[in-house]
Amino acid sequence: xxxxxxxxxxxxxxxxxxxxxxxxxxxxxxxxxxxxxxxxxxxxxxxxxxxxxxxxxxxxxxxxxxxxxxxxxxxxxxxxxx
Amino acid sequence: xxxxxxxxxxxxxxxxxxxxxxxxxxxxxxxxxxxxxxxxxxxxxxxxxxxxxxxxxxxxxxxxxxxxxxxxxxxxxxxxxxxxxxxxxxxxxxxxxxxxxxxxxxxxxxxxxxxxxxxxxxxxxxxxxxxxxxxxxxxxxxxxxxxxxxxxxxxxxxxxxxxxxxxxxxxxxxxxxxxxxxxxxxxxxxxxxxxxxxxxxxxxxxxxxxxxxxxxxxxxxxxxxxxxxxxxxxxxxxxxxxxxxxxxxxxxxxxxxxxxxxxxxxxxxxxxxxxxxxxxxxxxxxxxxxxxxxxxxxxxxxxxxxxxxxxxxxxxxxxxxxxxxxxxxxxxxxxxxxxxxxxxxxxxxxxxxxxxxxxxxxxxxxxxxxxxxxxxxxxxxxxxxxxxxxxxxxxxxxxxxxxxxxxxxxxxxxxxxxxx
Numbered sequence: 001x002x003x004x005x006x007x008x009x010x011x012x013x014x015x016x017x018x019x020x021x022x023x024x025x026x027x028x029x030x031x032x033x034x035x036x037x038x039x040x041x042x043x044x045x046x047x048x049x050x051x052x053x054x055x056x057x058x059x060x061x062x063x064x065x066x067x068x069x070x071x072x073x074x075x076x077x078x079x080x081x082x
Numbered sequence: 083x084x085x086x087x088x089x090x091x092x093x094x095x096x097x098x099x100x101x102x103x104x105x106x107x108x109x110x111x112x113x114x115x116x117x118x119x120x121x122x123x124x125x126x127x128x129x130x131x132x133x134x135x136x137x138x139x140x141x142x143x144x145x146x147x148x149x150x151x152x153x154x155x156x157x158x159x160x161x162x163x164x165x166x167x168x169x170x171x172x173x174x175x176x177x178x179x180x181x182x183x184x185x186x187x188x189x190x191x192x193x194x195x196x197x198x199x200x201x202x203x204x205x206x207x208x209x210x211x212x213x214x215x216x217x218x219x220x221x222x223x224x225x226x227x228x229x230x231x232x233x234x235x236x237x238x239x240x241x242x243x244x245x246x247x248x249x250x251x252x253x254x255x256x257x258x259x260x261x262x263x264x265x266x267x268x269x270x271x272x273x274x275x276x277x278x279x280x281x282x283x284x285x286x287x288x289x290x291x292x293x294x295x296x297x298x299x300x301x302x303x304x305x306x307x308x309x310x311x312x313x314x315x316x317x318x319x320x321x322x323x324x325x326x327x328x329x330x331x332x333x334x335x336x337x338x339x340x341x342x343x344x345x346x347x348x349x350x351x352x353x354x355x356x357x358x359x360x361x362x363x364x365x366x367x368x369x370x371x372x373x374x375x376x377x378x379x380x381x382x383x384x385x386x387x388x389x390x391x392x393x394x395x396x397x398x399x400x401x402x403x404x405x406x407x408x409x410x411x412x413x414x415x416x417x418x419x420x421x422x423x424x425x426x427x428x429x430x431x432x433x434x435x436x437x438x439x440x441x442x443x444x445x446x447x448x449x450x451x452x453x454x455x456x457x458x459x460x461x462x463x464x465x466x467x468x469x470x471x472x473x474x475x476x477x478x479x480x481x482x483x484x485x486x487x488x489x490x491x492x493x494x495x496x497x498x499x500x501x502x
Binding site: 015016017018019021022025028029045048049052053056057058079080081 | 239240274275276280281282301302304306316317318319320377434
């Protein structure tokens, strides 16, 4: 079985709660262990929501970057029921 | 002859067709405009009634009327489901093979609650999103329930009526209290969101009430699958809970006709401009309500308010004016929280939900809406709604500058805000 890790960019800019976290979950549902999900959001609540989710679920929060006018959040899928 | 075809005879489609028939009555009478409403079902349900059917034992018949009786003169009801929409030939083909050519098309095909999308959900869970009969199954099961764990789970987002999972938990609490068996029942609420209600201000109301009523909440629970034999529900994140009764909100997707026609996104929702409600890339095609990909609540109120904008814009096109309106994202979702109290989740694209206090007045208003729904569908209550909802629409050119509510020509009208 091929297990090539994927890097998926999810653009939730312009969407407000629960848009970004919902978009993240949609990507998580189709992701495999080791995949990187890059979430772009303008909703400031996305930082706290995604941080809380990674802490609870055991997935890895790689980085949160404040870009010009939006936030870039990088998550590595390290915990998911297979 | 200008031919307007409305596909989908739910709340939004029925209301839009009636608004058009009301505003264009002279043109219809003169033979220069036709309005066709394409729908599958003879019977039109009031979907919020499903909660009362499931948790209060109301009869499904109480919340149904025949579609032709809801339509204004001038609307031709084509009871034949749309099978294909073709933007290229500007046509709608029905299941029986009729081909309807349009000059203006309104897509109001709704969203489909589909338990089959989660393994084990259809077999292991009941729900109140797939119709009155399925809601009645919940009520019947509650009659024989002797105690144990009842799980209310949000198994997919987005779904119709965002407050409905919370309402289900509140109504279950009330039901078991009335039966004097609340101490024999654990109510567990599973949600993928970070809090009991996605919008933080509304969660500030819901969370303490859940605590007070002993409704246990687990957040960040993305349902993976259900094992009906073992009576267990599993999350993608690795958590598992036992249940004796499972009531789940199924994942939703767009209508089959949208998917089959290849005009939707990956979930079958129609890419739509959130202001004008025009389908992206199309000049004379609009979409409303649950059928769209717009990030607002999937609810009847939203469909209703968007219908006013779409009807106005279609009429502007027929009359060749540049008078185009934009919907401002207004939502208004009532939520019962028990003890005859309710709140309204209200917002717009730019104003999130604000603090709320549950009240009996709001409960009565919510209950009243079930009675006025049928009249609301023909547009005769629009003046009342304009006062209640306030501003829900703007002229395109003036959107950044005006704050004054608009009023349409005669019977039909509305304005706008948004929510989560």
